[in-house]
Amino acid sequence: MGGDDFHKGVKPSAQSLDGSSLRILIVHTRWNQEIVDPLVTGAITSLEQQGVKRENIVVRDVPGAYELPGAAQKLIRQSQQQSNLVSNIVDDLLNTPKLNDEKRGPFDAAICVGVLIKGSTMHFEYIAEAVSQGIMRVGLETGVPTVFGVLTCLTDDQAMQRAGIGRGEDKGHNHGLDWGTAAVEMALLKL
Numbered sequence: 001m002g003g004d005d006f007h008k009g010v011k012p013s014a015q016s017l018d019g020s021s022l023r024i025l026i027v028h029t030r031w032n033q034e035i036v037d038p039l040v041t042g043a044i045t046s047l048e049q050q051g052v053k054r055e056n057i058v059v060r061d062v063p064g065a066y067e068l069p070g071a072a073q074k075l076i077r078q079s080q081q082q083s084n085l086v087s088n089i090v091d092d093l094l095n096t097p098k099l100n101d102e103k104r105g106p107f108d109a110a111i112c113v114g115v116l117i118k119g120s121t122m123h124f125e126y127i128a129e130a131v132s133q134g135i136m137r138v139g140l141e142t143g144v145p146t147v148f149g150v151l152t153c154l155t156d157d158q159a160m161q162r163a164g165i166g167r168g169e170d171k172g173h174n175h176g177l178d179w180g181t182a183a184v185e186m187a188l189l190k191l
């Protein structure tokens with residue numbers, strides 16, 4: 001490990017990823033929004049690179065990271081109660097304008113995006129623990145892969161580097177790009 005051939009971070013999947021049939025949820029925080037925004041943009045960019053149509057990416061925001069698991073679970077459950085067929089019939093009856101390829105129905109994956117930055121109290125530890133456990137539970141309990149897109153950083157600079165907006169010459173790497181790819185890979189996972 002650590003030699004020239006060491007690949008830091010995630011290696012691309014050997015599986016070919018075609019996200020063109022997928023519907024993806026992104027829930028992000030408004031806390032630390034200057035850092036969250038590029039992460040969300042990164043996630044959307046990589047979803048689109050894997051073929052997900054922009055109209056099938058639903059983006060919602062919540063106040064802070066603590067709210068991410070509850071919001072993701074609520075929106076996923078709502079989507080699981082929507083049927084493509086019924087929504088289409090209702091849309092037709094109400095004459096609701098609809099984008100061409102827009103899908104309805106259950107989300108195939110979700111991405112929770114937030115940035116926790118350690119302060120001088122224990123708040124960070126409590127929120128980070130609750131949010132990471134909460135997001136894991138959402139995925140397992142709903143059966144919808146839910147990506148942990150939450151940075152847990154000790155400084156602003158660490159967070160900015162991981163959003164690709166570092167202050168120095170090296171802007172770092174936007175982890176949102178990896179989260180979009182992870183969502184598509186997990187949504188398409190099968191035997």
Ligand code: DLZ
Pocket residue numbers: 029031032063064065066067114115116117118119123124127
């Ligand atoms: C309260 C709080 C603090 C101190 N720090 C952050 C943070 O760094 N990132 C974040 O997303 N949210 C933070 N919050 C807000 C909590 O996540 C939550 O929104 C409030 O405690 C209300 O439940």
